[in-house]
Each structure stands twice: as C-alpha cells, then as structure tokens.
Amino acid sequence: MRNIADAIEQFIISELFANEQDRVDVKRSQLAEKLSCAPSQITYTLTTRFTPERGYEVESKRGNGGFIRIIRLPRQTAVQSQLPAGKGDLSSNQLVQALAAHKLITSREARLLDYFLHVLGDHVSEENKEQIVRNAYRLLQEEE
Numbered sequence: 001m002r003n004i005a006d007a008i009e010q011f012i013i014s015e016l017f018a019n020e021q022d023r024v025d026v027k028r029s030q031l032a033e034k035l036s037c038a039p040s041q042i043t044y045t046l047t048t049r050f051t052p053e054r055g056y057e058v059e060s061k062r063g064n065g066g067f068i069r070i071i072r073l074p075r076q077t078a079v080q081s082q083l084p085a086g087k088g089d090l091s092s093n094q095l096v097q098a099l100a101a102h103k104l105i106t107s108r109e110a111r112l113l114d115y116f117l118h119v120l121g122d123h124v125s126e127e128n129k130e131q132i133v134r135n136a137y138r139l140l141q142e143e144e
Contacts, residue, residue: 004041004045008031009045012070023072025069026067026068028066046060056070093114095130096110104137105140117132
C-alpha cells in the first residue's frame, strides 16, 4: 500500500505534466480536501519531495488568499545541483548510480552504462570513464 506522501507527490507531478507547464499554483486546503488528508501532510510532501535536488522549487503565501506555487526547474539547473562538478568526486559507477537515483536517467540507461563501463574495464582510466558517463548523459539529454 502506498503512503499518503506518495499519493500527494504523484498527484502533483501528474498535474504538472498534464498541463505541460513548468509551474502549478494550488491551495493547500483544497489539495488536502481533494486527497482526503491533512494540510500538514501536503506541507510535509512539498518539503521532502519537491526540492531543488529533485528539480523543483516551492513558493508559498500563507493566509486567506494563500497559495503554493510549485516550479519545475530547468533540467540543467537540477542536474547542476545534484552532480559534483569536479573530477574525482565520484567513480564512474557511482556517477551512474547517482544519475539513476535522481531519476535523471532510466534504470535501462543505467544498466547500459554499467555494462559499457564493465567492458572498458582496466583499458580506460577512471577519469576517462567518468568523462564518458558525463558525455553520455549530455547526449541523452539532447534527445528530450
């Protein structure tokens, strides 16, 4: 059984993607009523699931005319906040796992990258493998 935070997250994401907009404005109380939960559960989900690391920014205005604005950050901004900039921070395999964990690549893409890293083995330096992963990621982003 899914927990309420999962349901709230899925609802908000489906709203963002359904409209193909990069931001959505909602009222906390109306959203809580629609999802049959407490407003505090909405707040919890927003603070834990809609973070810059996950590619979102949340603004809120409290009071009678209050609202919550959820903004989907440009993909490049989200990536920059999630991945280390310098070389040597992560191994190539750890970089692949970080990309997959942040849902920046699919599990299939991660398995393919892991396979190619395995095939390269000791024939390519770790620094070059890391650069290969970064280049592959950039190429994958151009496809979107």
